[in-house]
Each structure stands twice: as C-alpha cells, then as structure tokens.
Amino acid sequence: MINEFKFKDELFETRAAVSGSEIEVSVGENKYKILSLAPGKYAVESNGIKKKVCCIIDKGKSYLDVDGILLELTIPSDDGVAGGAAGQGGAKDKIFAPMPGKVVKILVAEGQEVEEKQPMVIVEAMKMENQVNAAAKGKVKKVNFKAGDQVDTETPIIELELAE
Amino acid sequence: MDKRYFKKILVANRGEIAVRIMNACRLLGIPTLAVYSEADRGAVHALFADEAIEIGPPAPRESYLSIEKIIKAAKDRGADAIHPGYGFLSENSEFVKACDKAGITFIGPSAESMHLMGNKVESRIKMATAGVPLIPGMKKAGASLDEFQKAANEAGYPVLIKAAAGGGGKGMRIVRDPKDLKDAVEAAKREAGNAFGDDTVYLEKYIEDPRHVEIQVLADKNGNTVHLFERECSIQRRHQKIIEETPSVALTPELREMMGNAAVKVAKAANYYSAGTVEFLVDKNGYFYFLEMNTRIQVEHPVTEMTTGVDLVVEQIRIAAGESISPYVMEAKQRGHAIECRIYAEDADNNFFPSSGPLLYYEEPSGPGIRVDSGVMQGSVVGVEYDPILAKLIVHAPNRNLAINKMINALKDYKILGIKTSRKFMIDVLQHEEFRKGATYTNFIEKNMSDRGDDLIPAAELGAAVSAAAMMSKNGQSGGGPAKAVRQSPWQTIGTWEIGARIGK
Numbered sequence: 001m002i003n004e005f006k007f008k009d010e011l012f013e014t015r016a017a018v019s020g021s022e023i024e025v026s027v028g029e030n031k032y033k034i035l036s037l038a039p040g041k042y043a044v045e046s047n048g049i050k051k052k053v054c055c056i057i058d059k060g061k062s063y064l065d066v067d068g069i070l071l072e073l074t075i076p077s078d079d080g081v082a083g084g085a086a087g088q089g090g091a092k093d094k095i096f097a098p099m100p101g102k103v104v105k106i107l108v109a110e111g112q113e114v115e116e117k118q119p120m121v122i123v124e125a126m127k128m129e130n131q132v133n134a135a136a137k138g139k140v141k142k143v144n145f146k147a148g149d150q151v152d153t154e155t156p157i158i159e160l161e162l163a164e
Numbered sequence: 165m166d167k168r169y170f171k172k173i174l175v176a177n178r179g180e181i182a183v184r185i186m187n188a189c190r191l192l193g194i195p196t197l198a199v200y201s202e203a204d205r206g207a208v209h210a211l212f213a214d215e216a217i218e219i220g221p222p223a224p225r226e227s228y229l230s231i232e233k234i235i236k237a238a239k240d241r242g243a244d245a246i247h248p249g250y251g252f253l254s255e256n257s258e259f260v261k262a263c264d265k266a267g268i269t270f271i272g273p274s275a276e277s278m279h280l281m282g283n284k285v286e287s288r289i290k291m292a293t294a295g296v297p298l299i300p301g302m303k304k305a306g307a308s309l310d311e312f313q314k315a316a317n318e319a320g321y322p323v324l325i326k327a328a329a330g331g332g333g334k335g336m337r338i339v340r341d342p343k344d345l346k347d348a349v350e351a352a353k354r355e356a357g358n359a360f361g362d363d364t365v366y367l368e369k370y371i372e373d374p375r376h377v378e379i380q381v382l383a384d385k386n387g388n389t390v391h392l393f394e395r396e397c398s399i400q401r402r403h404q405k406i407i408e409e410t411p412s413v414a415l416t417p418e419l420r421e422m423m424g425n426a427a428v429k430v431a432k433a434a435n436y437y438s439a440g441t442v443e444f445l446v447d448k449n450g451y452f453y454f455l456e457m458n459t460r461i462q463v464e465h466p467v468t469e470m471t472t473g474v475d476l477v478v479e480q481i482r483i484a485a486g487e488s489i490s491p492y493v494m495e496a497k498q499r500g501h502a503i504e505c506r507i508y509a510e511d512a513d514n515n516f517f518p519s520s521g522p523l524l525y526y527e528e529p530s531g532p533g534i535r536v537d538s539g540v541m542q543g544s545v546v547g548v549e550y551d552p553i554l555a556k557l558i559v560h561a562p563n564r565n566l567a568i569n570k571m572i573n574a575l576k577d578y579k580i581l582g583i584k585t586s587r588k589f590m591i592d593v594l595q596h597e598e599f600r601k602g603a604t605y606t607n608f609i610e611k612n613m614s615d616r617g618d619d620l621i622p623a624a625e626l627g628a629a630v631s632a633a634a635m636m637s638k639n640g641q642s643g644g645g646p647a648k649a650v651r652q653s654p655w656q657t658i659g660t661w662e663i664g665a666r667i668g669k
Contacts, residue, residue: 001632001635001636003631003632003635005627005628005631005632007620007621007624007627007628008624010621010624012624012625012628014628014629014631014632015632016629016632016633016635016636018636023632023633023636023637025629025630025632025633026629027625027628027629028625030625030629032626032629032630032633034629034630034633036633036634036637039525040524040525040581042630042633042634044626044629044630046626046629053626053627053630054525054527054579054581055581055627055630055631055633055634056524056525056581056582056634057631057634057635058524058582062627062628062631062634063524063525063581063582064581064627064630064631065525065579065580065581066623066626066627066630067576067623068575068576068577068578068587068588068591069588069618069620069623070580070581070584070585070587070588071620071623071624071627073624073627073628073631075631075635098511098514098517098518099517099518099519099520099548100548101548104354122351124355124358125518125548126518126548126549126550126551126552128334128355128402128518129351129354129355130515130517130518131515
C-alpha cells in the first residue's frame, strides 16, 4: 500500500506491507517495523531502537506524538475532508480568524500596503484578544468584516494581493 | 473520626479545578453537586460529581457566571456550601453576599475582604498604610488620557496598564513609548470590560527583569494566620503563568521570612480568612513589592501541596465550617522541590493561539511524585467558550534538578492528540540552560524562547511511517482499532476445540 503524507513543505511517500504480526513501512531508504497495540498506540522499531508512538487519523490529517513532539501531517489524497483548515494552510493572501470569535478591531484599510508580519486584525476568542498578522507582503484587496462582527475560520477576514 | 463539615457541596466551576475540589470533598466524605452548561454535558467534572445539574447555555454569563442559577441549583438539591474554584464567580463579592443571603456557606473569604482585595487600587492604598512595600504608580484609577499621561511621566517609562478588577493577564499592557499609551489604554479597557464587566484600568511603573513570587496564606475565622511559603511564577507567556515552582531560587531564608511575614500582615490587614495568595514582584536587588492578593484558590496551588504536604482545599472547607487551621498545617515545612506545568490548548508555534477540537487520543503520565490535575479525557471536546486550560502536571523530587528531569520526562509521556498543546514548548523551556541555572525572570520567554527551531523532519518521517501503518490497520478493521493479526498463532490453526475436553471421548 502506497501513501503520501505532507509535513510543512516535505512530502513523504510510504510503502507499507503486512509482515507477520507487524507492518513494515519504508520511507525513502529507511525501514520501520510497526506493531499496532491499541487504538492510537503503536510500537515502532527502526535502526534497532524501539519506541512508543501515538497516532490518530482524522479528517484528512494524521495526528502524532513522537518523543513528546506533536506533529500534524496532512494526507493529500484525503484533501478537502479537513474543511476550512485545509484552505488556510498554503494561502498567504487570505487572513483567517485562528478560531471562531469576534472582530475587535481591523487594523488596516482597503488599498493599504502591508509588510509581512504586520498586524492586520484583532480577534477575541476564549476571552483573549489575539492579533493576526500578515503572512506575506502585499496590498489589502478586501476587508470582509468590521469591528463587532462574529467570524468563523472558513471565511477570510481580510484578502490580500500579494507582492511578487 | 473527622466531622462531616457540610451536607453537600456545590462546585461552581468546571474543568480540572472542579475535579480537584470534588476530590477534597470525597476525602472528607462530603457529597458533591456539579453544575454544567449545555456545552459541558459530557464534561469530566459533570461525570465526576455525585450529582450534576444543567444550568444553561454555553455562554458563561448564562451558566457558570449566573449567580441566580447557581444559588437555585444549590437550594433545589440541598447543597449547604458552595466552592467557587478559580475564575468565574470566585472573586465576585456579590456572589458571596448572595450565598450569605440564601443561607449557604461560601467556601472562601468574606465579601468585605474580597471586595477590598478585588479592587486593586483600594487594596494598594490600604496595604501602603499597613506598611507593605508598593510599586510607584497611580493612586487611583485613571479616567482621562491626560491622567494616564501624567502618571506615566511621573513613574517613568516603561509603564504597565492593568485592569482594576483584573487577574490572569487580561486587560494588561506594557507601554515603552509615550505614543503607544493611548492605544494601550483603549485595548486594556476593552479586554477588561469583556473579561470582568468592568473596564476600569490604572497605571504603574513597569519593573524590568523582575521575578514573580507569591506567598500562600491560610487564615481561619478564629484568628490564626499562617503562610505556606512561596511559589515562583516567573515563567509567563502573554502575562499568564505557565510554569510554577517552589522553592524559588531567588529567595534566601531571610528574604523568605520577610516576604512570608509581609504576606501575613496583608492577610491580617484585610481581616482575611480561607486560602489566599499574596503576589509580590522581586527585583534583581532582592527588593520586593506588593502586587495584589488573590482571594481564591490559585491554579498553581498544587506545588505548595506537594512540598508542604498540606491539602489546601480541605483546609478551605474546614475553615469555612468554622474550624481552626489543622495543627499539622501550622507546623508545615518545605520539603524537596515541586514544579507545575499548565497544559493549555494552544499553539506555541503560532503566538499561543487557542486551539479547539476533540481530544482524539489522551494518556496521562504517572509514577512516584507525578500528579495530574485534569478536567478532560479522551473524547472531550475543547470548545471556544472557556479558558483553554486542560490540565496541570505537577512533579515533586528531592531537588530542583531532579524535579526538572522528572517534569521533562512526564511531559514527554503526556500524550494529547487532536488539538495543539503547549507541552513541547514547556519541554524546551525546562531544557534551556538559563532555566536550569534558575535565571527565571518574567521576560524569560521573550528573551530565550523566540528562536526555537528543531529539525522535525526525522520525527516527521517516522510519523509518516506510523501514519501509513495506522491507515492500514484502520482499513483492516472498523473503528480504527489495531490490525487484526495476520499472524498464524497455533490457536488459530488448531480448529474448534474445548478446554478440558478429553481426546477421543
């Protein structure tokens, strides 16, 4: 079975096959022997080292804990299932709320030139004000909300025209 | 045989602190009543209590902050005492009055002491009179921008804008440049208004590189007041504590005694009873300044419990019932070192944005000297309505170095999948050599943690391999369970048989 998983800009192609009680997976030149212990719980052996790894596949994503490091891999073949979150991943020209909340203040105006990391909007969620910054340099194309509006994570608050 | 202090205690809170309080009630043999909102029908605290009652919609105002609904719940179910936990109604003196009026015991201080300490401006004036050292700043809340500008110029920049009704970093802003003062005052007012329903803010001098050290006090209604040493809470992000420890490396035995005595003085000046915390800033020269007194059980109380052996919530309940502080508490000593890490649902790699969603996988660490105060389980859904604290991990060891080691390993063993948590970030803090050295100032994170870059690619590759296996085992069986063994065990090849059956029967 061949699968692809994406972590940031890195794409991993995995080849998995059942081997006795274990599943053997190769990624590039490396081989992993994996024993499924319980839902979400796996024993992994590679290069003579054995460790416990936790993994849950849910809605187009793989959630993992490797040595206390939390990782989220996306599964490109399963794209679209993840909904709004998937749209936010790559696109730097749209500013989304990090989570559903209320717009406190829009810090830029349509037509304004903005720098990367420039504060764009303040959203209140979980009783905290959260500042959302521009992910790239550009020009404000559209502001879809005003202070006081409720926002979800699916509709961009601000749209940018990215500078090349 | 211990007395049963109350017939039933209503816990007016949710999450880990509600569970913590119910544990103390269980210890004392007192039945518990949980209240929960529509969003918390499956919440751990609602399931953990002996009885639970739904009190309204998810919005705190209509459930956990509704004095009327909570008093009614207590009356309907025969609870004769209410423990408020922290946050929500815990520092609302109107709630204390409502309890008094309904003939229900509020497990905490009197409405008067709470009101005094709840107003950060009034309490400062009172404490200055009592001879407790203060930070220079406004003597009263500011009304006009002019007043703020004048006070800022007098105290000298940088200055700090704080909510009069505040706590938890909400409604707080540092201003280094006079031109930013106006925006900061506005933002602080908005945040304070939203968080506490009171947008009064004031200004004081901002002390650079301070440590945040607080003293736990306990006082009863019979005139006994005792302090239970310090907690160092300097490791903060966005002005909220995330790692706390005791003892503090910054205190000499003399300074500890001076601060302890000052804290007792503060509690006495406020006619205080129950558990309370007196917060101080300690500067580099060992001078300390009174900040405020928190009139509730603190999030970080377990580190004090781990080192002194005192159960603070049990003492709160006993004191509320009119008992004197337990004799063992009066003689408590500090033993070993304890650290607490707050497990928040947030993304440390993205400006600590809150993270929400279901906990797809959840496993707590355990072992000698490891305590987990949690309010979630696998399947719990972390919503956007409430404070994003999921749990607290506390460790105790003979000394600070061993406690740090124990905490790092316990954090690694704490498995939470589905949402982002600050776990890895805290591992990085604890592994930092400045933390190890004890250079824990309140700007620690700004100063040391801005440039965190691990090579995650090897871990991600291993993760991809496990994901492939997970997809395979998922495909192999419904419900995402483990792959049905393809192995040929002797039991599978043997055919139908029966234990104890005789061959050839």
